[in-house]
Amino acid sequence: MKRIIFLAFVAIFVMPTVSAQVTDFYRPGGFDYNGASIKTFSVSDTSTVQFSRGNLQYNPSLDKWRFALRQYDYACGDNANIAEDYNGWMDMFAWGTSGWNSGATSYQPWETNSTSSNYQPGGDGGNNLVGTYSKADWGIYNMIENGGKFAGMWRTLTKDEWGYLIGNNAKRSGKNGLATIGGIHKGLLLLPDEWTLPSGCSFTAGHTNGYETNRYTYAEWEKMQAAGAVFLPAAGYRYSADVRNMGENGLYWSTTCYDATSAWYCFFYNTDISRTNMARSNGMSVRLVRRVQTPLVQNGWVDMGLPSGTLWYSCNVGTTKPQGNGTYFAWGETRQKANFEWSTYAYGTGSDALTKYYDVDGLTVLESGDDAAKKALGASARTPTKDEWQELKNNCTGEWTQYNGVNGWMFTSNANGNRLFLPAAANRNGSLDENDDVGVYGFYWSSILHTNYTHRAWCVYFDPSRQDLDECDRFEGLSVRAVKSVDYREWVDLGLPSGTKWYSCNVGATTPWGYGSYFAWGETTPKENYDWSSYRYGTGSNELTKYCTDAEHGLDGYTDTLTYLEAIDDAARATYGVGARTPTLSDWSELSSYCNKEWTTMNGVVGCKFTSRNNGNSIFLPACGSIGGTDIYGTGESGSYWIAQLADPVYAREFIVQSSGAGNTGSGRYRGLAVRAVKN
Known part of the structure; x- marks a missing residue:
C-alpha cells in the first residue's frame, strides 16, 4: 500500500461522505482523544472493550484510514466508486482486506472481486483474522488518523464476542435496541455495561417497533452519546460495486470464518438483531474496538x-x-x-x-x-x-x-x-x-x-x-x-479421588497457554507431516504393524492384543520420565467429573480451564487445534488431546475441548494432536 505523509486538518460541518479531508475538530461526547468510548462494553464474562467513535473509513488516493466523524455517518453510495485511485472515503470492505498481504489472493481494501475463495488468509479457508493472520484485521495492521495514529491499537470483534455483546446474559441483557436519530439515521443502539439514562431521554431494548423502537432528536442523541451510548448505522452492504440496502440493514464483520468462502458478521434490520454468515467477497461495515486500558503496576x-x-x-x-x-x-x-x-x-x-x-x-x-x-x-x-x-x-x-x-x-x-x-x-x-x-x-x-x-x-x-x-x-x-523468567512447569494436584496429578503445560510447551508439540498416536517426537505415509506403525489403515487387534487392518494379517500405549511409545513419558504418561479415558473422565469447566482465555490464548471442586487448583488446556498432513486446523476454536487407548482397530481416542463442552471421540492415529501428561 502507498504511504503518504502529508495530512491536512480542515473543519467539516456537513456530512463527510465525499470529502477527501481526513478529519475535523469535532470530538463526540463520551469518547476520549484517541476516539475510544469512555464507557466499556462486555464481550465475554471476563473481557470488556471500548468502541471506536465511528465506522472505519478508507481513502485509497490518500492511503489514509479514519473513523467516521459522527457515529451515524457512513459513505452511502460513494462505495460504488471503490477503486485503487478513488479520491474519496469508502467504508464497506471485503473480509480480511486490511491491506496486509496475508497470503490471500485478494487483500487490499479496494477489492471488488466476487470470488469468495480469494479472501482466504494463508490460502486456507479455515484461518481466522487472529493469531498468525491478525494483521488481516483492519485495526491491527493500520494506523487510524483520528484513532491514536498507531497501528495495533484497535481490532475487530470475534463471532463469539458479537454474540455476547447482543446476547441475553447477565451483563448485556436489555442493553441494545434499534433506533432512529434525527428522523433519518437508522441503526443499532448499544448501551455500555454501566448505564444511567440521561434526563429527557428514553430507551426501549430490542426491535419491537423496528427502527421506530427508539427515536431521538439530534439534541437527545448528544445526551445519549455523552452518557456512553454507541450507535451502529444501518449502512447496508456492497456486492462488487453495487451498494444495497442502505438505511435498511446493518452488517458488521467479525474476525471469524464460517467456512471456506463465508465469514460471520453481526446483522440487524427492522425485525431482527443477530449473527449470521455471508460470502467474504461482500463489502460490509467495520466497527473497531480496543481493549480496556488497565492501570500501570507502580513498582513490581x-x-x-x-x-x-x-x-x-x-x-x-x-x-x-x-x-x-x-x-x-x-x-x-x-x-x-x-x-x-x-x-x-x-x-x-x-x-x-x-x-x-x-x-x-x-x-x-x-x-x-x-x-x-x-x-x-x-x-x-x-x-x-x-x-x-x-x-x-x-x-x-x-x-x-x-x-x-x-x-x-x-x-x-x-x-x-x-x-x-x-x-x-x-x-x-x-x-x-x-x-x-x-x-x-x-x-x-x-x-x-x-x-x-x-x-x-x-x-x-x-x-x-x-x-x-x-x-x-x-x-x-x-x-x-x-x-x-518464570517456570510455569509443575505437577498440579487437583484433589482427584485417584490421586492423579496433571501437568501444567502441554508436552513441548513451557507455559500453560503454549500449544506445545503435536504427536501422532504412539510416536514420541514431533514431525512436519502427519499422514499415513509418515506413521511409525503402519502406512495405511490396513497395514498396521502395532496396536492392531483385527487381522483385516494388520500388515499381512498382523495382530496383537495391545490397546493401550506402551511406555516406549508414550510422548509424555519420553519427555518427563518414569511415572509420567498420557491420560487414559478414565483419567479424562475423572478430570471432567471433579472439575468445573470454563471456556476462557489465558494470556490471550483461548482454551478450557478445569478448576477442582475439591481444592480450587486448576489447569488450562489451550485450544491448540490438531494437524492433518501439514495443515493445522481449529486453533482458537478447539483443542485435541490424545487418550492412551484405542477407540477401535484403526482409530485412537482423543479428548476434545471447545466452547460447547468437552468429550472424547475417535481419531486417525496418524494425525498430530497435543499431549497433556499425568502421573500417579
Missing part, C-alpha cells in the same frame, strides 16, 4: 502475556516510579557514575582496547556480576536479551504517549491488556548532565554484545515515530529495564 513485576512467560519490571533500574528516568549505566557496569567516556569504562579504554567481552574471551552475554538489573533487583532479575525486546514488541501494541506528564513509549499487551511504560530518558555520552533530549527519545540496553562490533552492544531506541533495535558504544550511559 508485570505479566505482559508473552509466549515465553517472561515478566517485565514496571520501572527503570534506579527508580520506583514508572515515569522515573532511573539510573544510567554503561554496558556491563552496575554502578552509577558522573561521566560516560571510554576513559571511565570498566572494560576497556577504547574500541580497540577492550579487556572483557571481546574476541579473546568469546563472551557475548552479560555475566551475572556485570548485570545492573540483577544487582538492583536480586538474583532472578536480569537485563533483557535482544530477542526478549523483540518479543515484547511483537506481542504488544506500542505508542508514543505521556504518563504523568512524562513522554515515553507505552506497550500494551495484545494478550491480557497489561501495560508497561518506558520513559524517554535519552542517553548519556560525556557528563551526566550533558543531554537536553530527555523526553525526546529513549535508549535501553540489552544484555547482548553486538554481532560484528565488540565495542558496541545491542539496545532499543524509540522516539515519537518508531521503536526498534539499535546499537550503542558500550561506554555510553543508557537506561536499564529488568526482566525475569
